[in-house]
Amino acid sequence: MSLFSRRPPEHRHNAPTIELEGVSVAYSDRPALEDISFQLRRGERVAVVGPNGAGKSTLFNVIVGTIQPSAGQVHIYGSGPAEHTCIGYVPQRNSIDWRFPVTVWDVVMMGRTARIGLLRRPGRQDRLMVEQALAEAQADHLARRQIGELSGGQQQRVFLARALAQEAEVLLLDEPLTGLDTPSQQAVLSILDGLGSRGIGVLVATHDLGQAAQFYHRILLLNRRLIGDGPPAQLLTSQMLSRAYGSHLHILPTTEATIALADECCSDEEMGAGVELTG
Numbered sequence: 001m002s003l004f005s006r007r008p009p010e011h012r013h014n015a016p017t018i019e020l021e022g023v024s025v026a027y028s029d030r031p032a033l034e035d036i037s038f039q040l041r042r043g044e045r046v047a048v049v050g051p052n053g054a055g056k057s058t059l060f061n062v063i064v065g066t067i068q069p070s071a072g073q074v075h076i077y078g079s080g081p082a083e084h085t086c087i088g089y090v091p092q093r094n095s096i097d098w099r100f101p102v103t104v105w106d107v108v109m110m111g112r113t114a115r116i117g118l119l120r121r122p123g124r125q126d127r128l129m130v131e132q133a134l135a136e137a138q139a140d141h142l143a144r145r146q147i148g149e150l151s152g153g154q155q156q157r158v159f160l161a162r163a164l165a166q167e168a169e170v171l172l173l174d175e176p177l178t179g180l181d182t183p184s185q186q187a188v189l190s191i192l193d194g195l196g197s198r199g200i201g202v203l204v205a206t207h208d209l210g211q212a213a214q215f216y217h218r219i220l221l222l223n224r225r226l227i228g229d230g231p232p233a234q235l236l237t238s239q240m241l242s243r244a245y246g247s248h249l250h251i252l253p254t255t256e257a258t259i260a261l262a263d264e265c266c267s268d269e270e271m272g273a274g275v276e277l278t279g
C-alpha cells in the first residue's frame with residue numbers, strides 16, 4: 001500500500017460486494033474456518049451467528065485481508081481484499097486497546113486517512129465529512145473526548161462514524177451490541193437501519209438470536225463450517241441452531257412458543273437473547 005495515495009481497485013460491475021469461494025483458515029494447522037462460500041450483495045443486511053470460537057472474527061479478518069486464507073478466494077467487488085477502502089471494519093471491542101490516547105475526532109479522521117493516504121493532509125472537505133459522520137452516528141458532542149473514557153455504546157457509535165467518514169459501502173461489525181445496555185443497542189441498531197436505507201451493506205457477528213430474527217435479511221449460521229445460509233425463518237429453527245450451538249443451546253418450551261437461548265459462556269450479560277422458534 002502506498003502512503004502517498006490510495007487508489008482502490010476497480011469495482012467490477014455487477015460483482016457481489018463480498019464473495020467467498022471455498023475459504024479455509026487454519027491457525028498453526030488448527031482449522032478455524034473450513035470451506036466457506038457465500039455472497040453479500042449491495043445493501044444486504046446479514047447476521048453471522050454462531051457460538052464462541054465458531055470463527056466469526058476470523059471470517060471478518062479474512063474478508064478485510066488481515067488474515068490470508070489457507071485455501072479458497074475472497075473477492076471484494078470482483079478483486080482481492082487488499083487496499084479496498086469500501087469496507088468499514090468495526091472490530092470486537094475487547095480486541096482494542098482503549099488506553100491509546102486519541103480523541104474521538106482523531107479516530108473518525110482515521111477513516112478519511114484510510115481514503116486519502118497518510119501523507120496527504122486532510123482538507124476542509126475531509127473535516128466536513130468527519131463532522132457529518134459524527135452527527136449521523138449521534139456522537140458530535142463527543143468529538144473532543146478521549147476514546148478510552150467513553151461508554152461502550154458511545155465507542156461503538158464512534159467506530160460507526162469512522163466507517164461513515166471512510167465512505168464505506170459495506171460495514172463489518174464484530175459483536176457491536178455485546179455488553180451494551182438496551183438504549184445503546186437501540187441507538188446502534190437505528191444507525192444501522194439508516195445505513196441500510198442508503199444502500200450500505202452490513203455484516204454483523206451477533207449472539208443475539210432474537211435480534212437476528214427481526215433485523216436481518218439473511219443469517220449465516222457458522223460453526224467452523226457454514227451450517228446454513230438463508231432467511232431467518234429458515235435458519236432459526238431448533239434443528240439448525242442445535243447443529244451450530246450443540247450443548248450451548250437451551251430450548252425452553254413455554255405455553256405460547258418454543259424459545260431457544262444460546263449460552264455464550266460465562267456471564268448473564270453474555271447470555272444471548274432468546275428467539276421464538278419457527279419449527
Ligand code: ADP
Nearest residue numbers: 027028032050051052053054055056057058059
Ligand atoms: P469467534 O469470533 O466466533 O468467537 P474466532 O474467529 O475468534 O471465533 O476463533 C475461532 C477459533 O480460532 C477459536 O478456536 C480460536 O481459539 C482460534 N483463534 C482465533 N484467533 C487465533 C489466533 N490469533 N491464533 C490462534 N488461534 C486463534
Ligand code: MG
Nearest residue numbers: 056057092174
Ligand atoms: Mg469473535
